[in-house]
Amino acid sequence: MPDSQSKIRTMLENRPQTSAANGHRNWLGLKTLYLREVRRFSKVYIQTVLAPVITTLIFLTIFALAVGRLRGDINGIPFIQFLAPGLIMMAILQNAFANATSSIMGAKMQGNIVDTLMPPLTSHELVLAYASGGATRGLAVGIAVTIAMSFFVPIAPANIFLVLFHVIAASYMMALLGVIGGIWADKNEQMAVITGFVVTPLSFLSGTFYSIERLPKFLQTLTMFNPFFYAIDGLRAGFIGQSDGPVLQGIIVMVVVDLALWLFCQRLFASGYKLKA
Numbered sequence: 001m002p003d004s005q006s007k008i009r010t011m012l013e014n015r016p017q018t019s020a021a022n023g024h025r026n027w028l029g030l031k032t033l034y035l036r037e038v039r040r041f042s043k044v045y046i047q048t049v050l051a052p053v054i055t056t057l058i059f060l061t062i063f064a065l066a067v068g069r070l071r072g073d074i075n076g077i078p079f080i081q082f083l084a085p086g087l088i089m090m091a092i093l094q095n096a097f098a099n100a101t102s103s104i105m106g107a108k109m110q111g112n113i114v115d116t117l118m119p120p121l122t123s124h125e126l127v128l129a130y131a132s133g134g135a136t137r138g139l140a141v142g143i144a145v146t147i148a149m150s151f152f153v154p155i156a157p158a159n160i161f162l163v164l165f166h167v168i169a170a171s172y173m174m175a176l177l178g179v180i181g182g183i184w185a186d187k188n189e190q191m192a193v194i195t196g197f198v199v200t201p202l203s204f205l206s207g208t209f210y211s212i213e214r215l216p217k218f219l220q221t222l223t224m225f226n227p228f229f230y231a232i233d234g235l236r237a238g239f240i241g242q243s244d245g246p247v248l249q250g251i252i253v254m255v256v257v258d259l260a261l262w263l264f265c266q267r268l269f270a271s272g273y274k275l276k277a
Contacts, residue, residue, distance in 0.1 A: 030125045033116065037133025041099055042140075048095070052141045053148050056091045060084070060149065063209070074211050077240050084153045085236040086208035089170060091145045093203050093228065096138030096171045100130055100178025101194075105185050113275055123269035127179065127262060134175025135168065142167050155239060162238030162247065169254040170231035174199075176261035183268050183275060202228045207236075212244045227257045 041048040064080050074082045107113040116126070149155055157163045177199075185191040206228035212220050223229050230250035237243035243250075269275070 026120055026122070026125060029119050029121045030129050033121070033126070033129035034132050037099070037103060037130060038136050040103060040133075041137045048099070048137060049140055049144055052091045052095055053144045056087050056145045057148055057152075059087055060152065064152075075242055077242060080153055081155075081240060082211070082236070083209060084149050084155060085239045086232050088142055088145050088149065089166070089232045089235045090203050090208050092138040092142040092167060092171055093174045093231065094199065095141040096134045096174035097178040097181070097195075097199055099137040100134035100175045101182040101185070101191055103130065103133065104179060104182030105188075105191060108182075108186065108275070117272075117275060123266045126269045127176070127265045130179050131172055131175040131262075131265070134178050135171035138171035138174060139167060142171075157239055158241035159238045162234055164238075165251065166231055166234035166238060166254070169251075169258055170235075173227065173231070173254065173258050173261060176258065176265050179265045180261070180268065183265075183273060186274070202226055206232050207244060208232055227253055230254055 060080070060083070063083055067079065073079065104113070107116060121129075146155060181191060181194045185194065206223065206226050212223050212229070215223065224245065230245065230253045233243045233245050234247060234250045234254070237247050
């Protein structure tokens, strides 16, 4: 018995100490949770990576056959080449969001979310792990879609910095939004509301398939309040060197939105909202 108590005491003393105030971080726990999120979607890669690639290529085919030849160039850029970055970003946004929501909501519905909350992880570490897992899936899908599209559309980055910034910032934006959705939703019907009334409309009405210069002034101004627009427009600027909005303004908006979503997610984990019984 003394030996057993001594072993328990030793384990407790040697466990990862997490105290943000003292600079202690549970890097092992953070890494483990992140790898769990990555392995969760990579094991079913046909559903989580290949399926979005096929869906995006179908979109490209439909627009190429039905609209491409009739649409003409947009600011000197062939329509299909103009469309490609928007489709890539749309796939990134939707999959980064889906990964975070399905992970958290699934854990809540199965009753094992407590297994994630019990380890000595701070709220910031939980946010980072879940958001990074979702962002990784978004980036994986984005890379796969870009490679697949390159066989049909000329794709060559005009500014690699803009491409990298916007795919990373957009992936984290949607992953963080997915964390919020996963915490708030208690059943699939509630998640369908978020997807159908928030994510899908904002992604489709953000210049994915068209240039906002053709919209009335009122709708152009309204689009400027849509952060999805800046993600798509920034990626388009990175690929074809042209954008409908100010690139610097878009970068600032993306950074501010990501920080705001991060702080909101951190607060939800810290308070245990809909996570603790």
